[in-house]
Structures are given as C-alpha cells and as structure tokens.
Amino acid sequence: MRTSEEAEGFDGEASNTSMISGASSPYQPTTEPVQPRNILGGIRCDMEYLISVFGILKVAEVVLALIAFISIEFIMLCLPCGGVYFFEFVSCSAFVVTGVLLLVFCLNLHTKVPQVNWSLTDLVNTAASTFFFFLASVVLVALNHTSGAEIAAVIFGFLATFVYAVNTFLALKRWRMGDRQSGAVQTSEYMRARTASRGEMEARPNLA
8 A cells, every 4th residue: 555655756857747638748728819810801892982083984884774774674565576685685684794893893803813804804894995885875766766665775875885995094094004014013123133133244263
C-alpha cells in the first residue's frame, strides 16, 4: 500500500510528464476564434457612381427602356405585327442587360472580376442598344403609328436612342483614355526593365 508521500510524488511526476508532453506536442489548441467567411463582404451601393454622369445615364436608360417596353405591351391590335414584336424584343433586352450592368457598377461588383474589361463591355452594350433602339423605332413608326400606345413607344424609343448615343460617345472616350494609360504604363515598364538590364551589363566585369 502506497504512502501519502509516494502518491504525492507520483502525482507530481505525472503532472510534470503531462506538461512536458503538452509543451512538445505539435497539436496545440488555438485560442483564435474562427471567423465565418463573408461572401458578400465589400458589396455596397456606390452613391458616387449613381450621381456621376455614367450613373445618371444608366438610370435614364433603364427607365426609358422600361417605359418603352410597357408602352408596346399596351398595343392590343397590330397589323402588321413584325415591328411591334421587334420593338418589344429590343426594349426588353436593353432593359435587362443595362439593368444588370447598372447593378454591377452600382454595387462595385466589377472590382470582384478584374479579368473582364468592363469599360469595353459597357461600350459594346451602349453601342448595340443605340443601333437597335433606333432601328426598332424607325420600323415601328413606319409600320405602326396609329394608336396612342404605338406613338408613345416610338417617342420613348427615340429618347432611349438619344441617351444611349450620348453614353456611347462618353464610353468610347473613356475606353480610349484607358487604353492610352495602360499603353503608357506598359511602355514605361518596358523602358525601366531595359534600362535595368543595360545597367547590369555595364556593371558586369569583362573576364576576357
């Protein structure tokens, strides 16, 4: 039967052994709390974009395309109907695509995907919407211009064409400016690398 001194010694040795093994163990418990991933972190409404020229134009385009689509939907009887269907498709497509781009720029989602050239994407959308809105409005006014809904659709179609044309002009200037800046940066980097390589060649001793 063990005495109290032997038991205390055994307990002390056990505690020391556990402390040593715990200190040398590579699997130490962490005290840092695990933070849940915030997938939507950094997404916010950019009010500066909304009050900018491009933001105002985007909002106007979405509103005009929606009103033009609603106006064409009020036409109950059409003869012929080809112009009505074409204008309906153009106004609906412009509303959806421009609305998506407005959300992308307004919520700063374009910064999450830097691989996409968003300036060029916006330019292509505005240019295509300008052309097709103008074409659809001309076809509609040539074939269907008798009812009030048809006249309203034509008016808002030409208004949307004008706003899209202004946006296309400004987007083209922005895209060209961005290309010039990127080209200047690439040229400066190339010259810097070339100058550094020349300096290394001059500093290298001639062993011949």
